Amino acid sequence: MSSSFTAATIEYIKPFTDQNPGTSGLRKRTKVFQQKYYSESFIQATLSNVVDSSDVSLLVGGDGRYWSEEICQTIIKLSAGNKVKTVYVAKDSILSTPAASNLIRTLKLSGGFLLTASHNPGGPDYDFGIKYNCGNGGPAPEKLTNAIYQKTLEQNSYTTVSALPIIDLKTLASYTFEIQNALGESWSTTVHVIDAIKDYVTLMKEIFDFPTIQNFLKKSNAKILLDSMNGVTGPYATQILVHELKLNNSSVMNNVPKADFGGIHPDPNLTYAASLAEKTWSENIDLGAASDGDGDRNMIVAKDNVFVNPSDSVAVIADNAHLIPFFKKSGVKGLARSMPTSMALDRVAKRKNLQFYEVPTGWKFFGNLMDAGKLSICGEESFGTGSDHIREKDGIWAILAWLNILAASNAEKTFEQGFIGVKEILENHYRIYGRNYFTRYDYEEVSSEGGAELMKYLRNLVSAENKTHVVGKKYTGNGETYVVKKCDDFSYTDPVDGSVSQKQGVYFVFEDESRIVYRASGTGSQGATIRVYVEKYEATNYLTEASTALSGLVSIAKELGKIKEFTGRDEPTVIT
Ligand code: VG1
Ligand code: CO
Numbered sequence: 001m002s003s004s005f006t007a008a009t010i011e012y013i014k015p016f017t018d019q020n021p022g023t024s025g026l027r028k029r030t031k032v033f034q035q036k037y038y039s040e041s042f043i044q045a046t047l048s049n050v051v052d053s054s055d056v057s058l059l060v061g062g063d064g065r066y067w068s069e070e071i072c073q074t075i076i077k078l079s080a081g082n083k084v085k086t087v088y089v090a091k092d093s094i095l096s097t098p099a100a101s102n103l104i105r106t107l108k109l110s111g112g113f114l115l116t117a118s119h120n121p122g123g124p125d126y127d128f129g130i131k132y133n134c135g136n137g138g139p140a141p142e143k144l145t146n147a148i149y150q151k152t153l154e155q156n157s158y159t160t161v162s163a164l165p166i167i168d169l170k171t172l173a174s175y176t177f178e179i180q181n182a183l184g185e186s187w188s189t190t191v192h193v194i195d196a197i198k199d200y201v202t203l204m205k206e207i208f209d210f211p212t213i214q215n216f217l218k219k220s221n222a223k224i225l226l227d228s229m230n231g232v233t234g235p236y237a238t239q240i241l242v243h244e245l246k247l248n249n250s251s252v253m254n255n256v257p258k259a260d261f262g263g264i265h266p267d268p269n270l271t272y273a274a275s276l277a278e279k280t281w282s283e284n285i286d287l288g289a290a291s292d293g294d295g296d297r298n299m300i301v302a303k304d305n306v307f308v309n310p311s312d313s314v315a316v317i318a319d320n321a322h323l324i325p326f327f328k329k330s331g332v333k334g335l336a337r338s339m340p341t342s343m344a345l346d347r348v349a350k351r352k353n354l355q356f357y358e359v360p361t362g363w364k365f366f367g368n369l370m371d372a373g374k375l376s377i378c379g380e381e382s383f384g385t386g387s388d389h390i391r392e393k394d395g396i397w398a399i400l401a402w403l404n405i406l407a408a409s410n411a412e413k414t415f416e417q418g419f420i421g422v423k424e425i426l427e428n429h430y431r432i433y434g435r436n437y438f439t440r441y442d443y444e445e446v447s448s449e450g451g452a453e454l455m456k457y458l459r460n461l462v463s464a465e466n467k468t469h470v471v472g473k474k475y476t477g478n479g480e481t482y483v484v485k486k487c488d489d490f491s492y493t494d495p496v497d498g499s500v501s502q503k504q505g506v507y508f509v510f511e512d513e514s515r516i517v518y519r520a521s522g523t524g525s526q527g528a529t530i531r532v533y534v535e536k537y538e539a540t541n542y543l544t545e546a547s548t549a550l551s552g553l554v555s556i557a558k559e560l561g562k563i564k565e566f567t568g569r570d571e572p573t574v575i576t
Contacts, residue, residue: 451528
């Protein structure tokens with residue numbers, strides 16, 4: 001469809017002061033985004049930084065949360081106003097974060113807007129978010145997010161084409177609009193409403209050994225359950241598990257995306273995905289999994305009360321990469337984890353003689369390494385696992401990786417005496433490598449001042465002038481004593497472009513390699529969230545409950561960080 005000229009107009013606004021994107025995009029209460037000109041300001045600031053030629057093409061879509069369709073229309077109008085040549089919009093605006101990363105890469109787009117606040121709850125009273133990904137498919141690096149923020153502080157107008165019709169997001173179609181501005185310039189903008197599911201499914205079929213997985217599922221009668229938590233992965237999971245791998249419908253749950261996630265907090269951990277874990281354990285399910293609102297996180301559980309800690313999950317996947325066709329073909333170039341993630345992966349890198357990197361929290365830091373061909377498999381303790389097939393973490397990828405490993409580990413089995421399950425794979429890993437017990441305590445939505453004071457106190461404690469008093473100091477908790485070997489505020493220099501990211505978390509390493517890390521979250525939308533990460537390595541004693549193995553260090557972590565004093569909290573909001 002083509003129409004006659006539509007006018008691009010300038011709207012005047014006041015700058016906003018609170019549009020600094022955090023760990024992964026701008027996340028606020030929906031009501032904040034609904035303020036007049038608020039979303040337009042952030043979108044314009046982004047477009048001002050990324051529209052650098054007459055050939056810009058963008059992708060738009062998100063996790064389907066409340067307010068997404070409205071913002072899709074706003075982005076289309078501002079894109080047209082800013083001379084973007086082509087806008088690809090996901091049908092129904094349903095586009096998982098990993099699928100977006102893939103589409104940006106395969107369609108060779110300039111970038112894309114992802115409408116998501118990820119694992120944060122959605123709806124009129126909860127969170128909304130806008131995130132920009134670049135042409136490599138990964139989250140915008142700090143250099144760009146800083147420039148966007150600067151722009152929002154200064155700009156006093158945006159350009160839009162308010163007369164554009166509302167695009168029907170329910171129907172696959174293309175539209176071209178001829179646009180003109182007051183200066184007499186003219187250009188055209190084309191909008192394609194596209195299927196955002198199928199390319200992702202094709203990609204998964206290229207990466208994993210679907211015939212072997214299907215054969216395993218059929219012969220073993222393994223029970224699989226994937227909980228999409230009413231988030232965006234529902235249609236992807238249904239297509240892959242039910243239509244491709246021929247499992248029955250009961251293998252997927254909460255698989256229809258809902259604007260408010262059906263009231264669920266779509267964060268796949270043992271607190272918010274407790275019903276999936278309970279069902280898996282009570283119904284003897286061989287592999288239970290959950291993914292978050294936008295589909296980039298995953299949790300793996302299994303019968304016999306097995307919970308696969310995400311730090312272990314990435315280590316197991318890396319150790320078994322040779323069973324996955326994608327890595328068989330391309331090899332494993334290197335491994336990486338975020339700083340607070342347990343050191344289980346380091347051990348795999350060492351044993352396999354692979355390059356290894358420790359980066360700050362947030363997926364954007366992995367992208368540069370991948371683009372430079374230095375990194376294949378990486379993970380974060382926050383239920384994020386992924387590889388260089390795209391530039392985001394990928395929930396369904398991680399679940400399929402486990403299925404592929406299960407299937408390939410049992411390829412020779414007759415299944416009369418059962419099969420090697422998740423539990424055996426995990427315990428075998430511990431037998432070879434030992435176990436890095438790990439836990440994270442989150443103190444959510446404490447006062448901003450309290451959170452800031454806590455981090456200031458810790459930074460001061462590990463500063464150059466004070467750290468000499470801390471190193472060598474003994475701390476005792478629950479009768480266990482640990483001696484500080486080193487401590488610092490983590491700083492990272494990107495080995496590819498030399499950019500430096502400072503103040504990425506305060507860590508204490510003890511003489512037995514145990515660690516305590518403190519960080520302020522960069523994804524919350526209200527107050528401050530303090531995360532405390534605790535880790536302890538045991539070479540042979542790998543069958544203890546994590547909470548028991550870590551109880552001494554946890555009590556040291558509370559005391560060392562003066563948690564009660566600064567946050568007013570006795571107990572954390574969430575323990576993972
Ligand atoms: C959290 C996690 C981090 C993750 C980020 C985005 O950030 O800790 O590992 O990359 O969320 O995940 P923070 O700053 O709150 O600790 V997602 O699934 O919300 O895009
Ligand atoms: Co997410």
